[in-house]
Amino acid sequence: MTDPVTLGGEGDFKPSDFDEKRAENAVRELLIAVGEDPDREGLLETPARVTRAYKELFAGLHQRPEEVLTTTFDLGHDEMVLVKDIEVFSTCEHHLVPFHGVAHVGYIPSADGKITGLSKLARLVDVYARRPQVQERLTTQIAESLMRILEPRGVIVVVECEHMCMSMRGIRKPGAKTLTSAVRGQLRDAATRSEAMSLILR
Ligand SMILES: Nc1nc2c(ncn2[C@@H]2O[C@H](COP(=O)(O)OP(=O)(O)OP(=O)(O)O)[C@@H](O)[C@H]2O)c(=O)[nH]1
Ligand SMILES: [Zn+2]
Numbered sequence: 300m301t302d303p304v305t306l307g308g309e310g311d312f313k314p315s316d317f318d319e320k321r322a323e324n325a326v327r328e329l330l331i332a333v334g335e336d337p338d339r340e341g342l343l344e345t346p347a348r349v350t351r352a353y354k355e356l357f358a359g360l361h362q363r364p365e366e367v368l369t370t371t372f373d374l375g376h377d378e379m380v381l382v383k384d385i386e387v388f389s390t391c392e393h394h395l396v397p398f399h400g401v402a403h404v405g406y407i408p409s410a411d412g413k414i415t416g417l418s419k420l421a422r423l424v425d426v427y428a429r430r431p432q433v434q435e436r437l438t439t440q441i442a443e444s445l446m447r448i449l450e451p452r453g454v455i456v457v458v459e460c461e462h463m464c465m466s467m468r469g470i471r472k473p474g475a476k477t478l479t480s481a482v483r484g485q486l487r488d489a490a491t492r493s494e495a496m497s498l499i500l501r
Contacts, residue, residue, distance in 0.1 A: 300399045305437065306441025312359045322350040359429030359442045364444040367422035374412040379491075381405030381455075381498055389465050391413055392431035399459030400476065402428075403499045406451040407485055413449055420445075430485050434460055442481035453486030467500060 328345040330337040337346065385402045404420045427440045442456040457480045466473040486492050 307364065307445075307447060311440065312363050315361075317354050317356070317357070319350050322353055323347055326350065342454065351388040354376075355429075356388075357430055359426045362426045362429075364370040364423055364426050365448055367426055368415055368419050368448045370413050370415050370449060372412045373408075373414050376414070377408055377412065377446065378411070379405050379407050379476070379486075379495060381419075381454075381495065382420045383499060384425050387424060387428050387437075387458060387460060389428040389430070389432045389434075389437060389460070391462055392433055394464040394468070395431070396463040396467070398432075398460045398462040398464075398477075400458065402438075402441065403455075403457045404445070405455045405486070405495050405499075406445055406449060407453040407491075409450045409452060409497070415449060434458055434462075434477055438481045442483055446483050451484065452481070453484035453491065455486045455492070455499075456481045457496075457499050462471070479499055 305324075323346040324471045327337045330342060330345065335342060336384050373497070381403065383403045384444075385404060387398075387400050387402050389398050390396070391398050402424045404424065423444065424441060427437050427444075438456050438458045441458075442454045445451065445454045445456075457478065459476050459478050461476055463475065465471075465475055482492055486495055
């Protein structure tokens, strides 16, 4: 069986629709399981609300990166483009609670000047963040899909997040940050990589 979750490739999205009825039933069951009464007034609309919220939080499962990462050509700029501090809200696939922080995404355009709009880099982050995730895969998928679609000379993606599953439960260490990076192509060269890291971390 192939792993349905590939790394930035064309197959890593789900063409199927979000099953609203099933989600509502599951939330109702969960409320009963934790000892609540889903028929009390305050909870009557909760299964439908949670379903709408999950539909939004997991919308990226049904999106392809190329839907948002449109490309154009500009021969005028052939050095690094870096968008810093892109806010990330994602959901930990182990506990289904949020992780939150920022992503920094940079690339060196291809020799023929294939570039994308700056906002498209942030949209790409959302496509992969709005799925059940682990931070390492989120980081890799952003980098790999950029490499595939923009064909740049290099890519750097750094993600810094706090995981609510480590803050509000379990080990309970609020404030701990996890940093992950994915570096491809010319950005792997020591000098270029350190220039990018100094821009990201300053
Ligand atoms: N590598 C990685 N681990 C994650 C991420 N999000 C959560 N985790 C970890 O996933 C692990 C799941 O561990 P388990 O032992 O299966 O689950 P658990 O008993 O709930 O673990 P605790 O969180 O330690 O209570 C935990 O160590 C989490 O901190 C992530 O994005 N990447
Ligand atoms: Zn977790």
